[in-house]
Amino acid sequence: MRLAEMFVAGLGVAAAWQQAGAQRASQPATTYRLMDFSISDICNQGAHWMAPITAERQMRESPPGYFDEVGYENCRHGISSHGLPEERSNALCLMKVAAASCADGDDPWCIDALLRTATDEIPRAGQALAASLQPGPLPRAIYRSLDQLRRDVHPAFVGRFEYQEAMQGLEIEFVDRTGLDIDAQTSPLTVADVLQLLRDSDSGEVVGARTLDRFDWAAKATGLQLGTLLKSIAQETINARPEHYRDDLDAELDTWLGRNFPSDPASAITAHQRRHVIGLMLERINARIPARDTDAQATG
Structure with missing residues (x-):
């Protein structure tokens, strides 16, 4: 299956990320802005502008599953030249981050779970999108050589x-x-x-x-x-x-x-x-x- 077919899986990741953010709002902060760290911390350990920290406010390695904001932003910057609609750019990069999360971990079933989620979510997203569009024929693709x-x-x-x-x-x-x-x-x-x-x-x-x-x-x-x-x-x-x-x-x-x-x-x-x-x-x-x-x- 082509990687592009995991498009909607990225949407699921986005929803999970937003839900996790709401849950974290009532919990002690585990990230700080880059400006809150010393230069030595940034040079020696820093890799993320919102980096996980220890109780002593020292940056630590990102745990498995930590949302790769740097990778996401780099992806958005990289595909900006395509001039894509905002929602498409967002979904594509979330999909890439989701796939990269599986590749960077040690869960042998991560990719299969991602593919199954995509298989279920793509038809649902298509139905929801079609229902939200104005009545009338959908635009047709005009293919280039x-x-x-x-x-x-x-x-x-x-x-x-x-x-x-x-x-x-x-x-x-x-x-x-x-x-x-x-x-x-x-x-x-x-x-x-x-x-x-x-x-x-x-x-x-x-x-x-x-x-x-x-x-x-x-x-x-x-x-x-x-x-x-x-x-x-x-x-x-x-x-x-x-x-x-x-x-x-x-x-x-x-x-x-x-x-x-x-x-x-x-x-x-x-x-x-x-x-x-x-x-x-x-x-x-x-x-x-x-x-x-x-x-x-x-x-x-």
């Missing part, structure tokens, strides 16, 4: 720190292998340019791997990392936007990812995958060239 999905997620993909770090490493590898002064470039590079520069950089010595072979090792490692990252972002988008993307679009996505990114560390990168990864590297390099030309004209 895989190409549109790729365009939709590309800004989030290239904006991730993991992407920028991986691309910077590959760019450094390329410069080290070829000796090219990227800052001196005045016109965009092409994939063919890069491949020719790598081939021209071979010393001709018999001992050692070719320059292109050595670059391939770095390109494969980068491609493995980026393929996993893009899969995660795209899958999250598919799950969060059922009005735009078919549930089975992930199978089509997997086929495209397998063709364009390495997926097996034990296999060599293909020529097509190499060109795709180089193309991503050049997108980053070439984007800086017009800015340098503009700066030069402004100071000239």
